[in-house]
Amino acid sequence: MQHVKGIHKMPLLTPAGPFCVVPANAAALLLYRPAALPAPHTELQHRCQPAMGKIIFYEDRGFQGRYYECSSDHSNLQPYFSRCNSVRVDSGCWMLYEQPNYSGCQYFLRRGEYPDYQQWMGLSDSIRSCRLIPHASSHRIRIYEREDFRGQMVEITEDCSSLHDRFHFSEIHSFNVLEGCWILYELPNYRGRQYLLRPGDYRRYHDWGAVNARVGSLRRAVDFY
Incomplete structure (x- = not known):
C-alpha cells in the first residue's frame, strides 16, 4: 500500500469499505461500492424522485404564534411571517435559508420538531426561504x-x-x-x-x-x- 500526502491509496484490485482513493488523472478507475448499491449499468440513471414534504414555520418558540405551512420550494417567505422561532417538519428533508432567494446561512432539517432556532443550529430567528430536498x-x-x-x-x-x-x-x-x-x-x-x-x-x-x-x-x- 502506497501513501500519497498522508492519504491511503487503495490498491485497485482489493478495495474495502464504501470509500476509495485514486489519482485524479488515472486512465482507468475501479471504484468500490457496497453490494447493496445497484449494478454499474444502472448507476447513471437519475434516481431522484419528486419530493413530497410539509413544513410548518411558527413565529414564536414552542410552536406558538402565527404560523405558515409550506409543501414546496419558496424563494421568499417574508410576506408570511416576520420571524421564525420554531419549526415542525411533518415530512421530507428541507434546507432553510436565512435570506430570500436561497442565500445566507443554511440549515438542514429532517422530520421532527424544533421548538427553538437553536435546535437547528440557527444563529437568529431569520428564515426567509426554504428548499424541499428531493428523495x-x-x-x-x-x-x-x-x-x-x-x-x-x-x-x-x-x-x-x-x-x-x-x-x-x-x-x-x-x-x-x-x-x-x-x-x-x-x-x-x-x-x-x-x-x-x-x-x-x-x-x-x-x-x-x-x-x-x-x-x-x-x-x-x-x-x-
Missing part, C-alpha cells in the same frame, strides 16, 4: 483536494463524520455530486456552517457558497440515520 434511493459524491477536480480524489457513498481523520483532508476545493443530495459541514461531527450540494459539478468553493475550502464532514440528505 434519492442512493448517494454518491466525489471530493477532490484541489480546484477543477485535480489532485487526489475520494468517492463516498456513506456519511463521513470527519474527513480529516479518515482521509487527512482539512480542505476540499471541488466536488462532483453524482447521486442524491449531500450536506457539507464546515466542522467535524456535522457542526458549523452548512451547505446543500445538489447533483452537479462544483469546481471551487465559491460554487457552493462558501467563503473558504474548509470542510469537516459530509452527510447524505435523508430522513433517518
Whole structure:
C-alpha cells in the first residue's frame, strides 16, 4: 500500500469499505461500492424522485404564534411571517435559508420538531426561504483536494463524520455530486456552517457558497440515520 500526502491509496484490485482513493488523472478507475448499491449499468440513471414534504414555520418558540405551512420550494417567505422561532417538519428533508432567494446561512432539517432556532443550529430567528430536498434511493459524491477536480480524489457513498481523520483532508476545493443530495459541514461531527450540494459539478468553493475550502464532514440528505 502506497501513501500519497498522508492519504491511503487503495490498491485497485482489493478495495474495502464504501470509500476509495485514486489519482485524479488515472486512465482507468475501479471504484468500490457496497453490494447493496445497484449494478454499474444502472448507476447513471437519475434516481431522484419528486419530493413530497410539509413544513410548518411558527413565529414564536414552542410552536406558538402565527404560523405558515409550506409543501414546496419558496424563494421568499417574508410576506408570511416576520420571524421564525420554531419549526415542525411533518415530512421530507428541507434546507432553510436565512435570506430570500436561497442565500445566507443554511440549515438542514429532517422530520421532527424544533421548538427553538437553536435546535437547528440557527444563529437568529431569520428564515426567509426554504428548499424541499428531493428523495434519492442512493448517494454518491466525489471530493477532490484541489480546484477543477485535480489532485487526489475520494468517492463516498456513506456519511463521513470527519474527513480529516479518515482521509487527512482539512480542505476540499471541488466536488462532483453524482447521486442524491449531500450536506457539507464546515466542522467535524456535522457542526458549523452548512451547505446543500445538489447533483452537479462544483469546481471551487465559491460554487457552493462558501467563503473558504474548509470542510469537516459530509452527510447524505435523508430522513433517518
